[in-house]
Amino acid sequence: MATMELTKPQKVADAIKPPVTSIGIIGWMRVNLFDGWFNSILSLIVLYLLSMTLPSFIKWAFINSSWFTTSDQCKAGSGACWSVITANIRFITFGFYPHQLQWRPLLAMIILVLLLFFSQNRKHWRKSLAYAWLLGLFSMGLLLKGGLGLEVVDSDNWGGLPLTLLLSVFGLTAAYPIGVMLALGRQSRMPIIKSFSVVYIELIRGVPLISMLFMSSVVFPLFLPEGVTLNKILRAQVAIILFTAAYIAEVVRGGLQGMNKGQYEAAESLGLNYFQAMRLIILPQALKIVIPPSMGILISAFKDTSLVVIIALYDLLKTTQTTLSDPKWMGFSAEAYFFVALVYFVCCYAMSNYSRRLEKELDTGH
Amino acid sequence: MNPQKAGQQNVDTMPIITIENMHKWYGEFHVLKDVNLTVSKGERIVICGPSGSGKSTLIRCINRLEEHQRGRIVVDGIELTNDLKNIEKIRTEVGMVFQHFNLFPHLTILENLTLGPIWVRKTPKKEAEQIAMYYLEKVRIAEQAKKFPGQLSGGQQQRVAIARSLCMKPNVMLFDEPTSALDPEMVKEVLDVMISLAQEGMTMLVVSHEMGFAKSVAHRVLFMDSGEILEENSPEEFFHHPQHERTKLFLSQILD
Numbered sequence: 343m344a345t346m347e348l349t350k351p352q353k354v355a356d357a358i359k360p361p362v363t364s365i366g367i368i369g370w371m372r373v374n375l376f377d378g379w380f381n382s383i384l385s386l387i388v389l390y391l392l393s394m395t396l397p398s399f400i401k402w403a404f405i406n407s408s409w410f411t412t413s414d415q416c417k418a419g420s421g422a423c424w425s426v427i428t429a430n431i432r433f434i435t436f437g438f439y440p441h442q443l444q445w446r447p448l449l450a451m452i453i454l455v456l457l458l459f460f461s462q463n464r465k466h467w468r469k470s471l472a473y474a475w476l477l478g479l480f481s482m483g484l485l486l487k488g489g490l491g492l493e494v495v496d497s498d499n500w501g502g503l504p505l506t507l508l509l510s511v512f513g514l515t516a517a518y519p520i521g522v523m524l525a526l527g528r529q530s531r532m533p534i535i536k537s538f539s540v541v542y543i544e545l546i547r548g549v550p551l552i553s554m555l556f557m558s559s560v561v562f563p564l565f566l567p568e569g570v571t572l573n574k575i576l577r578a579q580v581a582i583i584l585f586t587a588a589y590i591a592e593v594v595r596g597g598l599q600g601m602n603k604g605q606y607e608a609a610e611s612l613g614l615n616y617f618q619a620m621r622l623i624i625l626p627q628a629l630k631i632v633i634p635p636s637m638g639i640l641i642s643a644f645k646d647t648s649l650v651v652i653i654a655l656y657d658l659l660k661t662t663q664t665t666l667s668d669p670k671w672m673g674f675s676a677e678a679y680f681f682v683a684l685v686y687f688v689c690c691y692a693m694s695n696y697s698r699r700l701e702k703e704l705d706t707g708h
Numbered sequence: 709m710n711p712q713k714a715g716q717q718n719v720d721t722m723p724i725i726t727i728e729n730m731h732k733w734y735g736e737f738h739v740l741k742d743v744n745l746t747v748s749k750g751e752r753i754v755i756c757g758p759s760g761s762g763k764s765t766l767i768r769c770i771n772r773l774e775e776h777q778r779g780r781i782v783v784d785g786i787e788l789t790n791d792l793k794n795i796e797k798i799r800t801e802v803g804m805v806f807q808h809f810n811l812f813p814h815l816t817i818l819e820n821l822t823l824g825p826i827w828v829r830k831t832p833k834k835e836a837e838q839i840a841m842y843y844l845e846k847v848r849i850a851e852q853a854k855k856f857p858g859q860l861s862g863g864q865q866q867r868v869a870i871a872r873s874l875c876m877k878p879n880v881m882l883f884d885e886p887t888s889a890l891d892p893e894m895v896k897e898v899l900d901v902m903i904s905l906a907q908e909g910m911t912m913l914v915v916s917h918e919m920g921f922a923k924s925v926a927h928r929v930l931f932m933d934s935g936e937i938l939e940e941n942s943p944e945e946f947f948h949h950p951q952h953e954r955t956k957l958f959l960s961q962i963l964d
């Protein structure tokens with residue numbers, strides 16, 4: 343046997359080409375669905391469940407559904423009543439923002455989406471983009487709040503999707519750098535900084551977000567001097583930032599600990615000081631390692647912004663619930679929540695997609 | 709080729725490194741015991757000794773990657789104390805090459821080389837890149853400038869690491885077992901670069917067991933054992949007429 347194999351490979355090596363596997367649908371199914379008995383059984387179970395549920399869902403959601411009807415017509419029909427969304431879309435999206443001024447938050451959201459879209463390409467990360475953000479933030483603030491000739495809208499009237507986006511975009515972008523600083527602080531050799539970071543992180547992680555929001559709206563004002571009030575949205579925003587930062591800090595710390603000691607030594611022996619070494623050598627690598635878990639935290643923080651309902655802010659989820667409490671539209675909660683879930687899903691999916699892309703782009707093959 | 713001759717003319721009597729009665733402990737463990745060493749400008753010293761004898765610790769004390777607890781270390785006229793400014797100054801004068809290269813994996817080869825000059829020496833980017841290309845040519849790897857470290861072989865990476873140190877125009881180069889993590893066929897390309905550096909008169913402290921290298925470039929060979937410099941001699945004397953029993957034992961082991 344041994345002698346046979348000794349002579350054989352030489353000849354075969356010339357002839358062998360990479361095997362052509364997945365040809366057409368059958369090939370694709372063989373590779374993706376029926377690769378081994380375990381996967382085949384799983385696939386069959388899933389296919390069976392889909393065949394049970396999918397047709398009736400399609401019938402409900404698309405075939406028998408009503409899209410632009412009154413609630414009475416909806417109640418007569420047997421399918422989904424998407425009219426609950428279309429008829430109330432402006433309230434769901436903008437809450438109590440004055441009706442005739444709702445173009446302003448709409449424009450602000452468009453600016454935000456454009457900026458985010460433009461920022462995802464790392465090639466655009468230049469000074470001009472920073473200016474674009476500053477200008478964008480200023481105009482978004484102006485549009486929402488008013489001033490400079492625009493009618494002023496009190497922040498108590500802000501709500502819906504713009505509020506959700508506001509809380510999450512600022513919450514997440516502010517929480518990240520704070521989290522990184524806390525992580526560095528936790529590794530610091532200076533005892534004061536180190537213990538502050540440890541205490542902060544552990545305290546915050548021991549408390550649910552909902553209680554922090556509650557404290558920010560009920561307890562915190564008690565400590566403010568007489569006559570000083572802090573905007574309710576701002577307080578919720580700060581609570582979200584402080585909360586998320588603690589979780590980011592722990593993830594980043596994991597990344598820092600995963601760094602090879604040699605990287606610190608090489609940076610030091612070139613004469614780089616602490617801040618240069620961190621900024622140029624350590625953080626770029628450590629943060630890259632923790633892209634997936636960081637994104638996990640950012641996504642869950644995004645979803646957690648819906649907890650602001652407990653301090654009576656009208657974010658997207660709350661405006662939807664409010665619509666459902668209207669007797670006319672009661673009973674169509676499935677459709678309404680389906681819609682909200684879809685909005686959240688689109689945002690979260692975009693985030694996780696982006697993190698995957700970033701990871702790939704930053705891969706330098708080591 | 710006789711680099712030793714060429715190098716010897718460069719030896720100055722002015723000391724560039726002076727170590728006096730230096731001690732170091734790791735907790736209770738006495739790693740370095742009363743080390744005394746004077747290195748002249750242009751001098752090349754090879755340090756050998758069994759694993760764990762404190763060779764790495766000794767040269768890492770010279771650029772303050774490790775802190776000594778007693779005695780004095782003076783590099784280029786500056787005494788190593790806790791003064792951060794002095795430490796950063798000395799680190800720009802002293803280049804260090806590690807056993808595991810320690811290149812920055814997220815930066816290209818060129819960026820690895822320009823980082824120090826740009827951020828520490830405040831050299832303009834264009835000029836830093838010219839310096840970097842000059843040294844990359846020198847270690848014969850200029851065509852890889854745009855690649856990332858992960859795409860290079862071990863020998864190539866170590867040559868890049870040497871070039872990275874040279875870009876800071878150091879007065880002294882420290883090498884901590886620069887070839888011991890390499891596959892055998894790559895050792896020569898790295899030693900060649902080090903030999904040509906020696907021919908130019910660089911002051912070098914090299915922790916290495918490469919006897920051929922020691923014989924051809926070193927002025928002195930030091931033998932360390934359990935934290936002490938036990939023996940110190942010219943390469944010929946050291947390898948052919950070792951004094952101490954422990955040196956003989958060690959040499960017989962590495963000659964196998």
Ligand SMILES: Nc1ncnc2c1ncn2[C@@H]1O[C@H](COP(=O)(O)OP(=O)(O)O)[C@@H](O)[C@H]1O
Pocket residue numbers: 734737739757758759760761762763764765766
């Ligand atoms: N950071 C450290 N903490 C405690 N002990 C250490 C540390 N670094 C090295 N040592 C110990 O000091 C001794 C000398 O180490 P080292 O200088 O690396 O030896 P060599 O380079 O000669 O092999 C060894 O016994 C090692 O275990």
Ligand SMILES: [Mg+2]
Pocket residue numbers: 763764765884885
């Ligand atoms: Mg060592």
